Structures are given as structure tokens and as C-alpha cells.
Amino acid sequence: MNNIRKNEIVAIVTMIFYLSGCGQPSTPQLDRDILDKYLKQTNSASEEVANAAVIRILKEDSVKISSIDRIQLAAFFDKINDINQALKQLEIVGDDDKSAALARLNEGRIHFFRTRFAKKAETSLKKSAQLDPTSPAPLTLLASIYDIQNRLKERNDCYIKIDELSAMTRDQLIHWTCDRRPDASLREIAVLLDAFVKADPTDTFSLLALVDDYRNRGEFDKAKKSIKIILKINLPDSDLIKAQLSLAEIEWDCGNLLESEKQINQIHLGHKNDSLESFRYYRLTSLIQAEAKNYKLAERNLILAISYKPLDREVNQLMVLVQRLQKKIESVLPYELRLSQIDRLEDLSQKSIATLHRDDPTWLINIAEIANIIGRHDIARAWFRQVLVKDPLNPEIQKRIFQLDQFLKL
Numbered sequence: 001m002n003n004i005r006k007n008e009i010v011a012i013v014t015m016i017f018y019l020s021g022c023g024q025p026s027t028p029q030l031d032r033d034i035l036d037k038y039l040k041q042t043n044s045a046s047e048e049v050a051n052a053a054v055i056r057i058l059k060e061d062s063v064k065i066s067s068i069d070r071i072q073l074a075a076f077f078d079k080i081n082d083i084n085q086a087l088k089q090l091e092i093v094g095d096d097d098k099s100a101a102l103a104r105l106n107e108g109r110i111h112f113f114r115t116r117f118a119k120k121a122e123t124s125l126k127k128s129a130q131l132d133p134t135s136p137a138p139l140t141l142l143a144s145i146y147d148i149q150n151r152l153k154e155r156n157d158c159y160i161k162i163d164e165l166s167a168m169t170r171d172q173l174i175h176w177t178c179d180r181r182p183d184a185s186l187r188e189i190a191v192l193l194d195a196f197v198k199a200d201p202t203d204t205f206s207l208l209a210l211v212d213d214y215r216n217r218g219e220f221d222k223a224k225k226s227i228k229i230i231l232k233i234n235l236p237d238s239d240l241i242k243a244q245l246s247l248a249e250i251e252w253d254c255g256n257l258l259e260s261e262k263q264i265n266q267i268h269l270g271h272k273n274d275s276l277e278s279f280r281y282y283r284l285t286s287l288i289q290a291e292a293k294n295y296k297l298a299e300r301n302l303i304l305a306i307s308y309k310p311l312d313r314e315v316n317q318l319m320v321l322v323q324r325l326q327k328k329i330e331s332v333l334p335y336e337l338r339l340s341q342i343d344r345l346e347d348l349s350q351k352s353i354a355t356l357h358r359d360d361p362t363w364l365i366n367i368a369e370i371a372n373i374i375g376r377h378d379i380a381r382a383w384f385r386q387v388l389v390k391d392p393l394n395p396e397i398q399k400r401i402f403q404l405d406q407f408l409k410l
Contacts, residue, residue: 031056032069039075050076067099074106083114101132108141116192116199118145118206136167147175148192149209153276156378163382170358173382177349177371179313189213204230204239211246215253223250238277241267245280252284261288279308283315286322295322311374313342338374345370361387368400377404 031053038050054076057065065073070089077086087110093103105128111121122145128138139158146155159176162168181189190213196206207230214223227250230243248263264284269277282305289298302319309315316339323332348367357363368383381404388397 026053026056028057028060028064032072035072035076039072039079047080051080067093067097067103071099071103071106074103074110078106078110078114083110086110095127095131101128101135101138104128104131105135105138105141108138112141112145116195118149118196118203119200121145134165136162136165139165140167140172143172148189148196149205150212151205151209159382160378163378163385166385168382168385170352170386173379173386174349174353176382177367177376177379178346180346180350186213186216190217201229202233204233204235208239208242208246211243211250215246215250218253220250220254237270241269241277245277245284248284249280252287257288257291260284264288275308279305279312279315282308283312286315286318290318290322295326298322299326310338311342311376313339316342341370341374345374345376359390361390365397372404377408380404381408 034046034053035050035057038046038053054073057069057073070093074086074089077083077089087107090103090107090110093099095104097103104124108121108125108128111117111124122142125138125142125145129135129142132138139162143155143158143162146152146158156176159168159172162172190210193206193210193213196203197210200206207226211223211226211230214220214226223246227243227247231240235243244263244267248260248267251260251263264281267281269281282301286298286301286305289295289301299319299322302315302322305315306312306319316335319335320332320339323335345367348363348370351357352363352367364383364387368380368387371377371383372380381401384397384401384404388394388401391397
């Protein structure tokens with residue numbers, strides 16, 4: 001009986017020390033429990049207690065501090081806004097460690113949300129995705145960075161992988177499908193781009209995206225100023241062409257037709273240019289030629305622009321106009337049909353945000369069908385998968401997904 005009483009007293013004393021987080025007795029495991037408890041709390045009332053536990057952990061032999069410990073320590077320092085110490089703890093976890101994917105993911109999160117170093121965030125997140133191809137978390141953050149920087153090909157590649165992992169959320173899918181953005185989203189992107197550039201003035205991806213943002217908001221003087229900054233950087237050829245294209249587009253937006261034409265004529269595309277650069281080049285060239293009423297040449301360049309980006313609303317609309325002006329009644333019909341389907345896909349997807357249509361299988365299938373008709377097969381598959389979430393044994397939907405899988409592998 002005395003032994004039972006003595007054990008109860010010891011347990012009570014230990015609990016008091018555990019709750020106070022100070023004094024003795026203290027054990028390595030108790031310190032880790034205190035840290036874990038603090039990280040799970042929504043308030044910082046026990047920060048002093050957790051800090052004492054962290055100090056004791058850091059005084060241990062480094063061999064005894066595991067990779068998971070380092071990740072927990074980094075989370076603590078991040079929570080108290082000691083970013084340098086948080087990153088230091090994560091850097092200790094090498095890429096060959098079993099917890100490396102999580103460490104790199106957390107590095108990416110810190111650089112994205114805290115330091116605003118987009119390039120460092122991208123590097124860490126790509127490494128995390130490489131180390132753990134089954135996790136959608138790094139891909140989701142990468143897609144956000146690429147979306148902010150208007151790197152749509154890279155963003156779409158991330159979304160495809162997320163969908164293949166069956167981790168695509170409805171909001172991500174709507175964002176992937178729709179070109180129109182609410183004003184709040186556009187303002188948020190502008191703020192983030194500005195933060196990326198302030199954190200790293202050599203981040204050309206963010207600089208170029210910031211130029212486009214200024215253009216879209218009609219702040220042409222700021223856009224030109226940013227282009228001048230970019231052109232002073234020692235750029236690779238692909239980035240130089242992007243900057244030159246942006247300058248030509250700014251001049252066009254300002255109504256300086258001759259200057260825009262002069263700028264575009266100085267750009268020479270090669271076989272290494274990506275599809276977006278080529279699309280922008282032929283789109284602007286066709287706009288200049290249409291303005292000069294050289295409709296035949298404008299049409300030829302529009303065909304090239306559409307070959308790189310078949311579902312762009314602007315070039316399809318311009319093609320309809322150019323062909324109508326040439327009285328090409330028959331050949332304009334496919335472009336008019338495609339234009340109406342592009343608008344319908346956008347309209348249905350935007351309306352699916354509403355509760356009324358959000359989980360309506362018929363509505364979701366209609367979106368998938370239209371996406372499939374206009375050639376957005378990866379998005380069509382993703383919408384069919386949303387239906388399958390609600391009706392996992394539906395044989396017709398399973399068949400459609402299988403068919404799209406086979407087609408996309410070709």
C-alpha cells in the first residue's frame with residue numbers, strides 16, 4: 001500500500017514539473033513532449049516553457065538529436081519568428097536522410113510564406129517532390145508559385161501530377177480550368193509579386209510577371225521602369241526575349257504602333273523558344289498586321305499563334321474578326337464554334353463554385369465533356385474524377401477516365 005502511495009506522489013510531482021516546464025526532473029523525452037504540445041497549441045502562453053525545453057534539447061549531443069527533432073525545432077523557431085534558426089535546423093537534415101522530403105517541404109514553406117524568396121522556395125519544393133513523389137504538398141505550393149509568376153506550363157504540369165495522385169481539390173480544379181480571376185485574387189498576386197521582387201531583385205520570373213501585372217492594371221510607366229531593370233541583368237537568351245516581348249506589348253498597349261512594331265522586329269525566335277514565347281510573338285505580330293489592315297498576313301500569324309495555344313480566347317476572337325473582314329464565311333465557322341465552347345467551359349466552371357452546382361454530377365460531367373471536346377483532355381479527366389469521388393463504382397465514368405488515361409499516354 002505504501003509503495004502505491006509513493007508512486008502516486010512521484011507521478012503528481014512529475015506532472016507538476018511537466019506542466020510548469022521548468023526545474024527538475026526533466027528528461028529528453030519530456031522536453032520533446034513539451035515542444036510537441038506547444039507546437040499544437042493555438043496560443044503562445046507556454047512559449048517560455050517550450051523555449052526552456054528547446055534549450056535543453058540543443059544542449060544534447062548532436063547525434064542524439066534526430067531529424068524529426070530538427071524539424072520540430074525548426075517549427076518552434078518559425079513559430080517564434082526566428083527564421084534564420086529555423087532554416088539552420090532544416091539544413092542539418094541532409095537530402096539523403098529519410099526525413100529529407102519533409103525538411104525540404106518545410107524549407108519551401110518558410111521561403112514562400114516568410115522570406116518571400118521564390119527561387120529558394122522553388123528549389124526546396126522541387127527537391128521535396130523528387131524525394132517523395134507520392135506527396136501532393138510540395139506540388140501544391142509549386143503550382144502556387146508558378147501561377148503567381150504566370151508560368152502556366154509548369155503550373156499545369158504540377159496540377160496534372162496532383163490529379164494523378166487523386167489529390168486535386170475542387171477549388172484547384174476550378175482555378176486550373178478558368179482564366180477569369182476575381183479582383184481579390186489579382187490583388188493578392190500583385191502583393192506577392194512585389195514581395196518576391198523586393199526579397200530578390202534578381203528574380204527575373206517574378207520581375208517579368210510583375211511587368212505583366214502592371215500592364216494588366218494600366219500602369220505602363222511602372223511596367224517600362226521594371227523592364228529597364230530587367231534588361232540591366234545579365235539574362236539568358238530566353239529571358240531576354242521575354243523582356244523584349246513585354247516591352248513590345250507595353251508599347252502596343254500604350255497605342256504606340258510603330259514603336260511596338262520596331263520592338264517586335266528586333267526579336268528573332270529560334271527553335272529553342274518555348275511555346276508561350278512563340279505564342280506571344282505571333283499574337284502581337286497578328287495584332288499589328290490587323291491594325292494595318294493586312295488581313296492575310298494577320299491570318300497566317302494567327303494560325304501560328306493558335307497552333308501554340310489553341311484555346312486562347314483573344315486569338316480565336318481576332319481570327320473570327322479577321323476572317324469575317326475577308327468575308328470567309330465557311331472557314332470562320334470552326335473558330336466561332338471553338339470560341340463559344342471556350343466561353344461555355346469558363347461559364348460552367350465559374351458557376352460550379354456555387355453550392356447549387358458544386359456537387360451536381362450532371363453539371364460536372366457537362367464541364368468534363370466540353371473540356372474534352374475543345375482538347376483540354378487532362379482537365380476533362382480531372383472533372384470526371386470529381387464525379388467518381390461521389391460515385392466511385394460508376395462504370396461509365398470509370399470507362400471515360402480509362403479512355404482519357406490511354407489517350408494522354410500517346
